Amino acid sequence: MKMAARTKARHESLGLSLEDVVQMYRVMLQTRMIGERMMQLNRMGKAMFVGVADGHEAAEVGSAWCIRKGVDWCVPYYRDVGVALVLGQTAKDQFLGVFAKATDPNSGGRQIVNQFSDVKAKMLSGSVHIATQFPHAVGLALAAKIRKQDHIVVTYGGEGATSPGDFHEAMNFAAVHELPVVFVIENNQYAISTPVKLQMAVANVADRAAAYGMPGVIADGTDVLDVYEKTKQACDRARGGDGPTLVEVKCYRYRPHSSDDDDSRYRSKDELQAWLQKDPIDKAAAYLLQQAVAASRLEDMRQEIAADIEAAITAAENDPDPDPATLTRYVYGEDAE
Template identity: 50%
Template sequence: MATTDQDLTTATSMEDRHTPLGLSEEDLKRMYYTMVLARSLDERMWILNRQGKVAFVISGQGQEGAQVGSAYALRPDKDFFLPYYRDLTVALTAGMTARDLMLALFAKAEDPASGGRQMPGHYGHRAHNVVSGSSPIATQIPHAVGIAMAAQIKGEDTVAAVYFGEAATSKGDFHEGLNFAGVLKAPVVFICENNRYAISVPEKKQMSVQNVADRALGYGFPGVITDGNDVLDVYKAAKTAVDRARAGEGPTLIECKTYRIVPHSSDDDESRYRQKVEVEEWKQKGPIERMRQYLRGQGILTEDLEKNIQARVMEEVNDATEYADKAPYPEPDTLTKHVFAERS
């Protein structure tokens, strides 16, 4: 924790860092599998877009470590997840399946997020407490505070985790949400995936503080900086924050320093605002590679297991693609469902 921006280097130490955090080998394998699955699904989504099969893709590539490391600290189906559009790995960790995500991408009737109404990347699943967000950035932040306040009032031990980018922290919704959460000690964890850009705008042009985490000072609760490409560093901060929220001690703001290694969306031309060499540098220290090295060092990831994981992931991605491609679109006469109240 408290990693500085300068030393996001590949961990070389082979010391066991997971056991002290209460994570078993099975936990690590599950986290790793989820990241590899998310990356492969994401890559497939771009191919489908370029084939003209799906209209739009917005990607989480490079940010999988921040996502699984944080979401893994929550209780699936009990706590609440409010992801933003890059959070494929959060959605999977919360219990959504590859098929669910592909159904949403293809806008098919069976899409659990919205029955094919929402844009891709608006993850939602009622049974898994994944709350679908609106497209204007940061609007999910006050929603999460509201969910946390409701749990507090009802005396439930639910925690809400809400995700957003660093540019979302310059919006009013962020400040209003954090202020209320601080005053009320609401059981909420704010997770910022600082990927350095808001589309083409670098972080320095949209905030004058050094770190997003510094903003927590204004609301009276801790702000923590993590190496967002180190799953264990993020998990450690998230576990502490979730435990703190559940114990009634109030919110935490976690900043995950990370990077998106693909364009903002399938409609973006990144060559207009950043150099290839910068992207390549970040790819070298990506979260999947970092965890692979750690697992190898611990003797957990053998070559056989790695091959097995790749094969299972490919099977899942192919199955989800075929299933969603063949699934029916919503019936035209259901157009206004979920839009207007229905007569009983």
């Protein structure tokens, strides 16, 4: 029997190597496992407050994979642990924030958890206020256009963040000035406790894009390759000078909104179970196995990540707390040290 002509695997047609997909999977798994430990540390009384990304792993990793490290700017939101890890933050960096240590790269232990801010990774500090990141991202994109710089900007938010006026003003300005910015909306179906059907009278966040004259596309947030593909097209469009795109990534958060939220009051276990059947990490693992990656490699990876996380927690706990005498630092500009 003759072999049929070999058709390209999905990742190949997207320009990714199998090793790329393995590394995507690694960061997704790492994101999930870090979240698990963050919640445990909160319940143990060691972490004041946490918010985790369970269920968002494909949305965050697949999209962030399109960002050129050290070139493009990223303006993430508070659930984007997966984005921060792709852009070079470590497990220890996450726990330094969880424990509010002096060495926390985001804020020196001053901000609440997940307020990513990292000059090296080109992640712009956000505000806790929902949707304020969008005008900031548009400003960075305007700077790129005016200065004729090469960078694009990828910014993130939840679907709840598309209701404040900041979103509207940012989308309109980006479209009018054809700015190199990609809006990635992680639609996890709930703005804290408000379901999407009570948040907007349209079926999709992506439907809003037409009102500004920009493309709006929908990605399957349970499929890391689909998220990568849609975001990559949007980034290529921005890099080509063709303007902004709205990418809606439909996903689901498995955990409560934060460690202070009781999600049993607004959604059913059945709904969660239905989404768990489409889990993005399971899907990615199934894809890798189908592409002949050894199961033992994936299992070893899990062990390595677990060991790395335990070491990161111990190391982070042993780092110094911020000195109260330095409280007012970073409030006003200072000369670089």
